[in-house]
Structure formats: structure tokens, C-alpha cells
Amino acid sequence: MKIERPHSLEITPEESQELEYLRVKIERAIEDGVITRIEFESIKTIMFSNKKNNPDQILRQVTLYRHLVVEKMNNGELIFESPQ
Structure with a gap:
């Protein structure tokens, strides 16, 4: 199911840089x-430190997290280490 967002804004260079930073942080955490907690x-x-509260950017970040973390957890490729 494809969801259309006709009123979404184009990604800015700053937002693109934020997504890249998040991607690198996630990849380091799961390598x-x-x-861990x-x-x-x-x-x-x-x-969630998005200062502009841009819903499009929040959606991009959550989607990135889902692809890099949640899907791997669901496939058994990644585990969550709970505190002892």
C-alpha cells in the first residue's frame, strides 16, 4: 500500500544532513x-529533537528507524539488550 503525501515539503539540505547523521548513529548502534537501552x-x-517540528522530517526519521532497526528485530537479525 503506497501512501501519497501531496502536501509534503521537499527535503532541505539541513534535513538531509540530519537524516544522514541519524542513519550513521543507528548503523553504529546496531553493527x-x-x-542497548x-x-x-x-x-x-x-x-525527537527536531526543533522545527516538521511532520515530514519526523516521518522520514521514523521510517529510517523502522527500516534499520524494527525490521531487523522482526527478522531476528538484531536483539534488544534489556538492562539487568
Whole structure:
């Protein structure tokens, strides 16, 4: 199912840079196949520190997180390390 967003704004260079920063942080956090609570909180802080509250950018960030983390967890490629 494809969702159309006809009123969404084009991504700005600043937003593109923010997404790239988030992608790098996520990839570093998951490279060992485990995501810790601290890594998760760090990623969440980056995702929701969007100063402009741009819903399009938030959607891009959540989509990136879903592709890099949630799908790997669902496929058994990544585990969440809960605190002891």
C-alpha cells in the first residue's frame, strides 16, 4: 500500500544532513547485532529533537528507524539488550 503525501515539503539540505547523521548513529548502534537501552535512548533523543517540528522530517526519521532497526528485530537479525 503506497501512501501519497501531496502536501509534503521537499527535503532541505539541513534535513538531509540530519537524516544522514541519524542513519550513521543507528548503523553504529546496531553493527554488533545488539541495541542497548542507552543506544535506543540516544537514537530516540536524536529523532525527537527536531526543533522545527516538521511532520515530514519526523516521518522520514521514523521510517529510517523502522527500516534499520524494527525490521531487523522482526527478522531476528538484531536483539534488544534489556538492562539487568
